[in-house]
Structure formats: structure tokens, C-alpha cells
Amino acid sequence: xxxxxxxxxxxxxxxxxxxxxxxxxVLHGIDLAIEPGEFFVLLGPSGSGKTTTLRILAGLEAVNAxxxxxxxxxxxxxxxxxxxxxxxxxxxxxxxxxxxxxNVGFPLKMVGVGRDEMGRAVAGAAxxxxxxxxxxxxxxxLSGGQQQRVALARAIVRQPRLxxxxxxxxxxxxxLRLETRLELRKLQRSLGVTTVYVTHDQxxxxxxxxxxxxxxxxxxxxxxxxxxxxxxxxxxxVAGFIGTPPxxxxxxxxxxxxxxxxxxxxxxxxxxxxARDVVIGIRPGDLRLADGGLAVRVERVEDLGDxxxxxxxxxxxxxxxxxxxxxxxxxxxxxxVDFAADRAHLFDAAGGARLA
Amino acid sequence: MNTAAPTPIPRQIALxxxxxxxxxxxxxxxxxxxLTSFKTERDVLAYPPVFVFTPTLANxxxxxxxxxxxxxxxxxxxxxxxxxxxxxxxFAVPAAYAMxxxxxxxxxxxxxxxxxxxxxPPVGLIIPYYLVLQKIGGLDTYGGLTVIYxxxxxxxxxxxxxxxxxxxxxxxxxxxxLDRAGRLRALWHVILPQVRGGIAVTxxxxxxNAWNEFMFAVVLGGNRVRPVTVAMFNFISVEQTQWxxxxxxxxxxxxxxILIGLFAQRHIVKGLTVGAVKGGGRR
Numbered sequence: 023x024x025x026x027x028x029x030x031x032x033x034x035x036x037x038x039x040x041x042x043x044x045x046x047x048v049l050h051g052i053d054l055a056i057e058p059g060e061f062f063v064l065l066g067p068s069g070s071g072k073t074t075t076l077r078i079l080a081g082l083e084a085v086n087a088x089x090x091x092x093x094x095x096x097x098x099x100x101x102x103x104x105x106x107x108x109x110x111x112x113x114x115x116x117x118x119x120x121x122x123x124x125n126v127g128f129p130l131k132m133v134g135v136g137r138d139e140m141g142r143a144v145a146g147a148a149x150x151x152x153x154x155x156x157x158x159x160x161x162x163x164l165s166g167g168q169q170q171r172v173a174l175a176r177a178i179v180r181q182p183r184l185x186x187x188x189x190x191x192x193x194x195x196x197x198l199r200l201e202t203r204l205e206l207r208k209l210q211r212s213l214g215v216t217t218v219y220v221t222h223d224q225x226x227x228x229x230x231x232x233x234x235x236x237x238x239x240x241x242x243x244x245x246x247x248x249x250x251x252x253x254x255x256x257x258x259x260v261a262g263f264i265g266t267p268p269x270x271x272x273x274x275x276x277x278x279x280x281x282x283x284x285x286x287x288x289x290x291x292x293x294x295x296x297a298r299d300v301v302i303g304i305r306p307g308d309l310r311l312a313d314g315g316l317a318v319r320v321e322r323v324e325d326l327g328d329x330x331x332x333x334x335x336x337x338x339x340x341x342x343x344x345x346x347x348x349x350x351x352x353x354x355x356x357x358x359v360d361f362a363a364d365r366a367h368l369f370d371a372a373g374g375a376r377l378a
Numbered sequence: 379m380n381t382a383a384p385t386p387i388p389r390q391i392a393l394x395x396x397x398x399x400x401x402x403x404x405x406x407x408x409x410x411x412x413l414t415s416f417k418t419e420r421d422v423l424a425y426p427p428v429f430v431f432t433p434t435l436a437n438x439x440x441x442x443x444x445x446x447x448x449x450x451x452x453x454x455x456x457x458x459x460x461x462x463x464x465x466x467x468x469f470a471v472p473a474a475y476a477m478x479x480x481x482x483x484x485x486x487x488x489x490x491x492x493x494x495x496x497x498x499p500p501v502g503l504i505i506p507y508y509l510v511l512q513k514i515g516g517l518d519t520y521g522g523l524t525v526i527y528x529x530x531x532x533x534x535x536x537x538x539x540x541x542x543x544x545x546x547x548x549x550x551x552x553x554x555x556l557d558r559a560g561r562l563r564a565l566w567h568v569i570l571p572q573v574r575g576g577i578a579v580t581x582x583x584x585x586x587n588a589w590n591e592f593m594f595a596v597v598l599g600g601n602r603v604r605p606v607t608v609a610m611f612n613f614i615s616v617e618q619t620q621w622x623x624x625x626x627x628x629x630x631x632x633x634x635x636i637l638i639g640l641f642a643q644r645h646i647v648k649g650l651t652v653g654a655v656k657g658g659g660r661r
Contacts, residue, residue: 080556082552103557109552111549111553115547115550115552115553117568132563
């Protein structure tokens with residue numbers, strides 16, 4: 023089995039890329055820099071432009087403005103085949119009339135690699151993803167998980183400088199998805215190839231990414247490590263998208279060291295000299311049941327076994343609290359919740375930008 | 379299908395009855411022709427018709443080896459139909475691929491134009507075609523008749539093939555492009571193998587259409603190029619119609635059609651239902 027050596031190329035830069043489909047602008051001038059060897063995730067809701075960005079990297083979509091650079095070379099107008107990138111499609115896009123061996127060997131065959139060398143490379147790639155025993159099957163005879171591995175093998179067999187993965191786990195069942203996620207991370211580490219990974223699943227993004235970019239409405243709203251983005255979301259939109267369940271967001275008024283929400287005054291660690299309208303964000307895990315603080319009404323308690331989610335109402339606004347212990351609360355009960363003052367996130371009520 | 383509930387008996391009987399009637403109506407002329415081809419001219423004209431008779435191969439001997447042999451005409455038909463089919467497929471496959479996949483100016487207009495050529499009544503074209511071929515010396519030539527056949531088989535073939543190409547997932551082609559195949563090799567290695575069923579069906583339809591064609595052949599052909607559909611008329615004259623020989627000739631002319639039909643039955647049925655289920659053309 024031939025070992026595939028880690029490669030120290032694969033720096034990617036996107037500069038001011040604009041993409042339009044007819045009258046609609048899909049990408050409003052995005053900038054991005056991805057380091058060699060990095061596992062970089064493009065995260066966002068559907069229609070936010072993340073897949074379009076991936077397809078632009080692949081060369082499958084032309085840009086209306088801006089540039090794509092790989093290892094310092096402008097590849098904006100290069101054909102997909104001339105970019106030295108490999109892609110795993112959401113549907114896997116295996117060639118149904120070829121065996122697994124022919125599928126995996128196809129990228130090598132296209133550049134005229136000899137039979138012996140191809141056989142070795144195919145066997146090596148197949149072994150890496152654990153499909154060595156399936157080489158003579160056709161894709162139609164494989165399970166979804168096996169097909170996904172064949173697609174992966176086809177991508178790694180030619181040692182590209184960049185892997186592009188478009189929601190590769192979305193067609194797997196929940197258990198297999200978790201397993202494959204771990205293996206994918208290990209595989210990427212061992213190969214050392216720069217990887218750009220598209221997903222709308224923020225949990226997947228958090229566990230896989232070295233760094234991630236959050237897409238919203240055709241713009242990149244934040245780039246950072248999963249921890250940074252979780253700890254310091256830079257806008258209301260990001261705050262509301264990251265975390266399971268996502269951050270609670272309540273309208274309030276911030277003055278001095280407190281925010282007043284629905285008549286209750288909540289202490290925060292940051293000070294505002296003048297009164298201003300804000301959105302205060304508190305993660306469900308940071309909220310705790312208390313004897314005083316924010317007055318709430320219990321809507322529903324969801325018992326998850328090892329934890330519980332309590333759905334609350336503050337006036338008309340919904341709120342979720344996550345706790346390790348099943349609380350002795352019932353629907354319709356009145357209660358109080360509070361949080362550590364330094365756990366509050368404050369956003370501008372008008373623009374949604376982070377204030378503190 | 380094996381999970382479907384069994385069809386109720388009365389319904390089954392009705393279905394078989396309807397299918398039987400349909401088959402009888404369709405098969406009767408063919409079977410009658412087959413019987414006639416083994417009769418003597420006297421038996422043919424017997425009234426009431428005889429069903430028990432001494433079969434003879436004389437008619438076949440005559441239409442194959444005799445003075446009124448239709449073998450040269452079968453060869454004519456074969457040449458024209460093969461040429462027309464080969465050229466049609468040569469142009470139709472890339473054209474259909476382009477219509478299905480590429481973006482080019484006036485794509486909609488081109489697509490409509492291809493379909494519109496099918497809407498013209500062929501009778502209206504015979505005289506213009508005759509005049510054009512006469513001007514360029516194409517009457518009674520294989521080239522002339524083949525080109526005329528192309529004018530209607532090509533749009534038909536393109537129109538049929540486009541749906542097969544559209545059934546191949548776009549991502550598969552994109553994967554091939556990323557695998558450094560380039561457009562032509564992606565077409566050759568990845569797309570064409572997946573539409574080969576469609577290519578087979580289209581080839582058969584085009585061939586059969588050309589083989590069965592009569593109207594253009596009778597007007598634009600002549601003594602040199604005389605397909606079998608036209609040659610059949612040798613047996614019909616003012617004085618008498620040689621029904622038995624006509625039947626024998628018809629059986630010979632039909633033989634390739636029936637053989638192809640039997641051989642490609644599975645393909646054809648699959649081909650006709652393609653697109654009924656999304657992605658059905660993939661496998």
C-alpha cells in the first residue's frame with residue numbers, strides 16, 4: 023500500500039467574488055483566505071451562497087466579478103480539470119456503468135497513468151476508506167455509506183491540492199453520519215490536504231472545522247474557529263444560527279450595567295452610558311432557574327434523558343433553557359431565570375451588530 | 379411490483395379480453411398475409427376463402443430468384459435505411475447533447491425549430507424536394523433519398539435523444555470534468571454509456587422509419603433506387619394483382635422489422651417509459 027504524503031500546498035484566496043443568476047445576486051462580493059492543510063467549513067442556511075462558493079472554487083460556476091487564487095496563482099478562468107481540485111458531491115455522482123475500481127481509477131485514467139501504477143493507487147485509496155473488498159461491484163450494488171466512501175476514494179486517489187466536499191454526509195443516516203464524520207476528520211488529518219466543506223448543519227461544522235465561515239444571504243458574516251464563533255457571534259443572525267438549541271434573543275433596553283426585558287432588570291457585565299434598544303442573547307445552557315431575575319412562564323419541558331430543555335415564555339417572546347437535571351416544573355408554572363452577568367451577548371437592535 | 383395486490387379475477391379477464399381483441403385486430407392482416415404468401419393464386423381468389431390448402435413455396439421462389447425478384451430492392455432499402463440511420467445518429471447524438479446541456483444563443487428558438495419541422499405535412503414537401511433534387515441531379519440516387527430522409531429523421535432523433543441526455547444527472551458530468559476528463563471525454567466515457575439504451579431505441583426507430591418509408595421513395599426514387607416498399611407495386615398492375623407474390627414480398631420486407639422488434643423489445647419498452655420516473659434513465 024502506498025502512503026500518500028502530506029502536501030504543503032493548497033492555499034486558497036477568494037477576492038471580491040460576485041455571482042449573479044440573472045437578476046438575483048447570489049454572492050455580494052465575498053473575500054476569504056484558506057490556509058494550506060486547513061479543514062475549512064462553509065456554514066449557512068440553504069440559499070446563503072455556500073454551495074455556490076464551493077462550485078466557484080471547483081470551476082463549475084463562472085464569477086461575475088472578483089478573483090479566485092490557488093497557491094498565489096489566479097485560477098478564476100481555469101477549467102475545472104485544470105485546477106487540481108477534487109470534489110465529493112452531495113449525490114456522490116458515481117459513474118453507474120463502471121465498477122468501483124473503474125470509478126476510483128477514472129481521474130488517473132484521464133491523465134494517462136499506467137495500468138500498474140493506477141492499480142496500486144486505487145488499491146491504496148480504497149484501503150484508506152475501507153472499500154478494498156468492494157472494487158468489483160458497481161455503485162448500484164452498494165449501500166449509501168459505501169457509495170459515499172467510493173466518492174471519497176475517487177477524490178483522494180489523485181492527491182489533489184484541494185478537496186471540496188458538498189454536504190457529503192447529508193444522505194447518510196444519523197448513526198453513520200456521526201461515525202463518518204470522525205473518520206473524515208482523521209482522513210483529512212492524515213492526508214494533510216486543504217479541505218473546503220459545505221454544510222448547513224452547525225454541529226457538523228463545529229466538530230469538523232479548523233475554521234469556518236458563516237454565510238448569510240450571499241455574504242460571509244463571520245470567519246473564525248468554531249470556539250470563537252460560538253463564544254463571540256458578531257451578529258444577531260450568527261448568534262441565532264449557532265448552537266443547539268440556538269441562542270435566546272430577547273428585545274430589551276440597555277442602560278448602565280443592566281438590560282431591562284419585559285419589566286425585569288437583568289445585570290450585565292458591560293456598561294452603556296446612554297439608554298439604547300438592544301437584543302440580548304443568552305445561550306440556553308447559560309440560563310438557570312433562580313429565585314429572582316427574569317419572570318417567565320413554563321410552556322413545556324422536553325426530557326432528553328441526560329438533559330432537559332425547558333421552553334419558556336417572557337410575554338410573547340420564546341426562551342429555551344437547557345439543564346442537566348430534570349426540573350420539577352410543569353406547564354403553566356411561573357418561575358424565574360437568571361444568568362451570569364458576563365454570559366450575556368448584546369446586539370444592536372437596529373442593525374444586529376454585536377455591541378458587547 | 380411484487381408488493382402490489384393481485385389484480386381481481388374479473389378485471390384480469392377484462393384486461394386479457396381487451397388485449398386479445400387489440401392483438402387480433404393488429405395481427406389479422408399480418409397472419410392473413412402470411413397465409414396468402416403460401417397459397418397458389420387460385421387458392422387466393424377462392425371464395426369463400428380456404429383455410430386448408432396445400433402450401434407452396436413458389437411465391438417466395440419467384441420473389442427471391444424469379445424475374446420479379448425483390449432482392450435488389452431489399453438491398454436498396456437496406457442501403458438507404460442504413461445510410462440514413464448512420465448519418466442521423468452521427469449528427470443527432472451531439473446535437474441532442476448540445477440542446478440538453480450547453481447554453482448557446484437562441485437555444486429555445488432552435489429547439490422549437492427542430493420540433494416545428496415535424497409539424498409540416500410531408501406531402502407538402504414532396505414537390506419542393508423533387509424540384510431541388512432535380513436541379514442538383516439527386517433524383518433516383520442513394521445520396522438524394524438519404525438526404526431527404528435525414529430532413530425528417532434528424533429532428534425526430536434529436537428530439538428523442540434530448541430527453542435521454544437530460545435524464546443524466548448534471549453532477550455526474552461535473553464530476554467527470556473535475557476528474558480532468560474535459561467535455562469530449564466526459565461525453566464519451568461518462569454520458570454516452572448512460573444513454574446507450576436511448577441511442578439503441580432511437581437508432582431502431584430511425585431505421586424502421588426509413589425502411590418503411592414509401593411516399594418519398596416512390597416520388598424521388600426511380601429505377602436505380604427503388605426501395606422494397608415501392609417495388610411491391612410491381613405485383614399490382616392494371617390487368618391483375620398477383621396477391622400471393624405481393625404477400626410473399628411483403629413478408630420478406632417485414633421480416634427485418636419484426637426481427638428488430640423482437641430483438642429490441644425490452645429496450646424499446648424501457649425507452650418509451652423513460653422520464654416517467656425521475657432518474658429512470660440512469661440505470
